[in-house]
Amino acid sequence: MSQDTLAYEDALRIVLAASRALPAETCAMSACLGRVLATPIVSAMDLPPFDNSAMDGFALRGDALIHAGTELDIEGEQAAGDGLTQARGGAWEIMTGARLPDGLDRVIPVEQTERLSPTRIRLLADVAAAQNVRHAGSDVARATTVIRAGTTLAPQHLMLLASLGMAEVSVAQRPRVAVLCTGRELVDDPAQALAPGQIRNSNGPFLAARLPLAGAEVVHVETVGDDAQAFAAALQRALAAGARLIISSGAVSMGRYDFVPQALERIGAQTLFHKVAIRPGKPLLFARLPGDALLFGLPGNPIAVAVGLRFFVEPALRVMLGLPAETPLRMPLFNAYSKKPRLRFHLKSRLRIDGEGRLAIEVLDGQESYRIRPLADANAWAIVPAEIDALAPGSLVDVYGPGHLEFPIPSENFA
Numbered sequence: 001m002s003q004d005t006l007a008y009e010d011a012l013r014i015v016l017a018a019s020r021a022l023p024a025e026t027c028a029m030s031a032c033l034g035r036v037l038a039t040p041i042v043s044a045m046d047l048p049p050f051d052n053s054a055m056d057g058f059a060l061r062g063d064a065l066i067h068a069g070t071e072l073d074i075e076g077e078q079a080a081g082d083g084l085t086q087a088r089g090g091a092w093e094i095m096t097g098a099r100l101p102d103g104l105d106r107v108i109p110v111e112q113t114e115r116l117s118p119t120r121i122r123l124l125a126d127v128a129a130a131q132n133v134r135h136a137g138s139d140v141a142r143a144t145t146v147i148r149a150g151t152t153l154a155p156q157h158l159m160l161l162a163s164l165g166m167a168e169v170s171v172a173q174r175p176r177v178a179v180l181c182t183g184r185e186l187v188d189d190p191a192q193a194l195a196p197g198q199i200r201n202s203n204g205p206f207l208a209a210r211l212p213l214a215g216a217e218v219v220h221v222e223t224v225g226d227d228a229q230a231f232a233a234a235l236q237r238a239l240a241a242g243a244r245l246i247i248s249s250g251a252v253s254m255g256r257y258d259f260v261p262q263a264l265e266r267i268g269a270q271t272l273f274h275k276v277a278i279r280p281g282k283p284l285l286f287a288r289l290p291g292d293a294l295l296f297g298l299p300g301n302p303i304a305v306a307v308g309l310r311f312f313v314e315p316a317l318r319v320m321l322g323l324p325a326e327t328p329l330r331m332p333l334f335n336a337y338s339k340k341p342r343l344r345f346h347l348k349s350r351l352r353i354d355g356e357g358r359l360a361i362e363v364l365d366g367q368e369s370y371r372i373r374p375l376a377d378a379n380a381w382a383i384v385p386a387e388i389d390a391l392a393p394g395s396l397v398d399v400y401g402p403g404h405l406e407f408p409i410p411s412e413n414f415a
């Protein structure tokens, strides 16, 4: 390994140190799905807001257990939505969710009663105090923290926010990101026929699709030829569009047209590292641009782009969003695996379940960084550290989901 090739852990440390948490902004409840909460949600009210019935039945009161066989007059009716009602005993016909009339303390379900006349019932079961009553504040008490800062808001959080009547929340600003694909072989327009030597741009659509799932906002996407000047001009357009993070693909390796390092030097960027002891994606470059935007120069091979995004850009996005470092899952390996020493491998993998519902991780065939078909079959990444050369089936490996906000979803059974 050449001296300027960093271990992944050292490179990651540099990425994390260069990344800054973004300030919070206010977001309407209707638009906050998937955003990261910046300030904890503290309930300003009780949930339920009032004592109410868990059953359709009759609300009663008593100082002790009311015994089966007791007969009571029906004094009134309370349906969901009915407001304040004062009761002085007797039986009140009540519906599920209806506010318990003041003065009553328990509910007997209608099927445990016998109707003696239109105005009188007999109880067919004992009724204890508080039975079938959902008390005010029993789910959420006023002034308690109900959603922690750093939570990625999902529909179940919106259920809670809606119940609390919250119109807006404070969320971390989304990192604004630009995607620049380099290479004069690239064709963006699907309607354009490929000339000899040309290929379609697949990194651009991949990055533009993955970044929003990772919590970022894509503000600029551009394809540029193999030309340092054109690249520098595209960088300026990306910055003008508000990007604070720029992801480029290609032109960071050893070829004659691998101009990204020189272009960065020319605009006065500070290269923080170039080349990491990983596969794929070894020639990955990380720089700070004048004005403090960050640039990840991802190697052009499509799987190097996917790995660069998942294991370098996404950890930076987590810092910007105020999220802690990820903890990988530990999973038994389904198949044996061996690799080249001294490089950390990021493997296209599939989380699978066996007949008993046990999880295992299968390293897929076709790990070369130009092969995109296995990525389409993958639902996870397995990591084999630099110092390990071979693993037997059943060995535990670190597993990451397809994106830092996504849990890997196991695919069909082995059999």
Ligand SMILES: Nc1nc2c(c(=O)[nH]1)N[C@H]1C(S)=C(S)[C@@H](COP(=O)(O)OP(=O)(O)OC[C@H]3O[C@@H](n4cnc5c(N)ncnc54)[C@H](O)[C@@H]3O)O[C@H]1N2
Residues within 6 Å of the ligand: 181, 182, 183, 185, 186, 199, 200, 201, 202, 203, 204, 249, 250, 251, 252, 253, 254, 255, 258, 280, 281, 282, 283, 298, 299, 300, 301, 302, 304, 369
């Ligand atoms: N002499 C050496 N050659 C290479 C080395 C090396 O160490 N010494 N490293 C190899 C590795 S590893 C990688 S990864 C690549 C990275 O190269 P670049 O970042 O300079 O990328 P390009 O040469 O521009 O492209 C590589 C490959 O990817 C295709 N590509 C590029 N952009 C796209 C896109 N937007 N969509 C689809 N495919 C794309 C491009 O056509 C090339 O096939 O260098 C190795 N070489």
Ligand code: MOO
Residues within 6 Å of the ligand: 278, 279, 280, 281, 282, 283, 299, 301, 303, 304, 369, 370
């Ligand atoms: O690191 Mo490169 O991505 O192996 O092909």
